[in-house]
Amino acid sequence: MEWQTLATALFPQGHGITEDHDFLSGSAQVGTQTVAIIGTTGHTPIGVEIALKQAEAVLHTVRTHPQRPILILVDTQGQRLRHRDEMLGINSYMAHLGKCIDLARREGHKVIALVYDQALSGGFITSGLMADACYALPEATIRVMGLPAMARITKVELDLLVELAKENPVFAPGPENYARMGGVMAIWHEDLAQRLEQALAEADPVDHRSADGYARGGRKLAQPVIDAVLAGRHVLAA
Amino acid sequence: MNSYLESTARQRMQAMLDAASFEEFIGSSERIVSPHLAQLNAAVSFDDGVMIGRGKLDGHAIFCAAQEGAFMGGAVGEVHGAKLVGLLRRAVVERPAAVLLLLESGGVRLHEANAGLIAVSEVMRALLDARAAGIPVIVAIGGSNGCFGGMGIVARCANAIIMSEEGRLAMSGPEVIETANGVEEFDSRDRALVWRTSGGKHRYLLGDCQALVADDFDAFRAAILDAMSVYEHQSSALSLSALEQEQAMLKTRLARFGDATDPLQIWEHMGIADARQLPMLEAERFCAQVAPYRLGVA
Numbered sequence: 001m002e003w004q005t006l007a008t009a010l011f012p013q014g015h016g017i018t019e020d021h022d023f024l025s026g027s028a029q030v031g032t033q034t035v036a037i038i039g040t041t042g043h044t045p046i047g048v049e050i051a052l053k054q055a056e057a058v059l060h061t062v063r064t065h066p067q068r069p070i071l072i073l074v075d076t077q078g079q080r081l082r083h084r085d086e087m088l089g090i091n092s093y094m095a096h097l098g099k100c101i102d103l104a105r106r107e108g109h110k111v112i113a114l115v116y117d118q119a120l121s122g123g124f125i126t127s128g129l130m131a132d133a134c135y136a137l138p139e140a141t142i143r144v145m146g147l148p149a150m151a152r153i154t155k156v157e158l159d160l161l162v163e164l165a166k167e168n169p170v171f172a173p174g175p176e177n178y179a180r181m182g183g184v185m186a187i188w189h190e191d192l193a194q195r196l197e198q199a200l201a202e203a204d205p206v207d208h209r210s211a212d213g214y215a216r217g218g219r220k221l222a223q224p225v226i227d228a229v230l231a232g233r234h235v236l237a238a
Numbered sequence: 239m240n241s242y243l244e245s246t247a248r249q250r251m252q253a254m255l256d257a258a259s260f261e262e263f264i265g266s267s268e269r270i271v272s273p274h275l276a277q278l279n280a281a282v283s284f285d286d287g288v289m290i291g292r293g294k295l296d297g298h299a300i301f302c303a304a305q306e307g308a309f310m311g312g313a314v315g316e317v318h319g320a321k322l323v324g325l326l327r328r329a330v331v332e333r334p335a336a337v338l339l340l341l342e343s344g345g346v347r348l349h350e351a352n353a354g355l356i357a358v359s360e361v362m363r364a365l366l367d368a369r370a371a372g373i374p375v376i377v378a379i380g381g382s383n384g385c386f387g388g389m390g391i392v393a394r395c396a397n398a399i400i401m402s403e404e405g406r407l408a409m410s411g412p413e414v415i416e417t418a419n420g421v422e423e424f425d426s427r428d429r430a431l432v433w434r435t436s437g438g439k440h441r442y443l444l445g446d447c448q449a450l451v452a453d454d455f456d457a458f459r460a461a462i463l464d465a466m467s468v469y470e471h472q473s474s475a476l477s478l479s480a481l482e483q484e485q486a487m488l489k490t491r492l493a494r495f496g497d498a499t500d501p502l503q504i505w506e507h508m509g510i511a512d513a514r515q516l517p518m519l520e521a522e523r524f525c526a527q528v529a530p531y532r533l534g535v536a
Contacts, residue, residue, distance in 0.1 A: 081414060084498075087498065094391050096488060122409060124355070130362065144351035178356070221317055225264065226320050
């Protein structure tokens with residue numbers, strides 16, 4: 001989806017979002033509050049520059065607009081796969097972005113993410129997945145990598161992966177699977193403006209994803225393992 | 239055996255901690271294995287490639303995790319990630335002097351990709367929760383699989399990273415980049431280039447790791463204790479001013495070195511005479527030689 005179309009649906013009261021080399025920033029009105037918008041578009045790969053721009057926008061929001069809610073709009077094909085990015089330490093740039101979002105949460109900013117097109121791998125882990133809650137549109141693509149590439153690397157037959165992917169959310173791309181595993185809080189089918197307002201009202205700084213993944217049947221062992229470590233006892237498996 | 243590089247996760251844990259002080263949480267005898275590998279006919283491991291627990295380091299009570307590179311490259315699946323999350327959350331409750339993460343990982347385990355991706359982000363948040371609670375998190379990297387992908391990001395969320403020259407820290411591995419964009423982009427068989435790009439020395443020069451040590455346990459231990467001592471007087475939590483400083487450091491790095499095509503050019507640009515010789519120096523001499531030039535020193 002074009003970000004302009006999305007913005008029109010999300011912000012009926014209007015917005016001041018601008019695009020600069022696939023980097024989105026600005027603010028918009030949601031109900032009675034002003035929300036900071038930070039994100040990417042054009043399925044852009046996340047390289048060192050755009051990771052740093054997003055981080056700068058988060059820090060600017062924390063510095064100049066205390067407690068202003070933040071909406072992260074996610075559309076990326078993943079981290080940029082270039083020697084230059086690795087040489088410059090792209091993992092440090094991405095970790096920095098993740099830490100900035102985490103700081104914002106601790107400073108009292110509600111942080112919501114919305115995957116409105118693509119979300120892949122490293123581009124997603126330090127943006128949408130660092131929010132208090134990450135939502136997705138039904139047509140969004142969320143994955144680590146495609147099944148053919150996965151088959152090549154894991155040396156598992158593609159046919160078997162395709163077959164397993166029908167039943168098991170752990171392989172197959174798609175927002176429903178991420179919702180079953182707790183990584184996506186919910187999928188927004190309609191009334192985007194109202195869903196956003198509700199999400200901001202419900203945002204919670206505690207990470208509930210493993211509990212959600214357990215309750216929804218997509219990750220049945222993560223929560224029992226965490227609980228067992230915490231309690232110093234055996235794992236009570238589902 | 240005193241080589242960190244050549245040791246297993248279990249050997250590292252034993253060698254690093256005070257004698258007989260290690261107590262494992264959810265040990266291998268519990269046989270909590272990945273629920274996803276069997277259907278792919280892939281072998282499982284009774285600890286899912288990571289051991290976690292508590293022990294003593296030079297008398298200090300610490301929590302510790304060690305990833306096993308020999309099992310699926312130390313990659314993070316559902317159980318593996320949950321063990322790390324559990325350890326970090328328990329640290330907030332029990333308040334050890336530090337959490338030590340001996341990382342060796344290719345990142346997300348593709349056999350359970352979606353669960354692994356979410357798990358790594360849960361580890362990031364749990365790690366930052368521990369830091370916010372005043373528990374410093376120290377990372378050591380010196381295994382042959384390096385520290386890549388999501389775990390390369392997790393490492394940079396910690397308070398300090400100790401690397402050996404043999405350790406590698408990055409995001410995408412050279413093979414992945416070569417597959418995506420060709421051998422002209424990154425020749426994964428050019429081992430010297432691979433080490434210049436992601437090895438401990440380059441990371442140390444840029445300020446992405448806080449200590450570079452020889453490949454032996456005594457050196458790692460000493461550097462970890464040094465790193466821990468910093469947080470006896472300083473908060474381990476993130477702060478706006480520290481992140482603004484990091485923002486400035488990363489911005490300056492991009493401005494100064496963004497046009498470089500080889501790490502060697504960066505080292506020369508930093509003003510290091512005879513930069514070509516750096517890969518040949520052993521750790522101690524290397525550190526002494528680059529001390530005036532190294533970046534990111536607070």
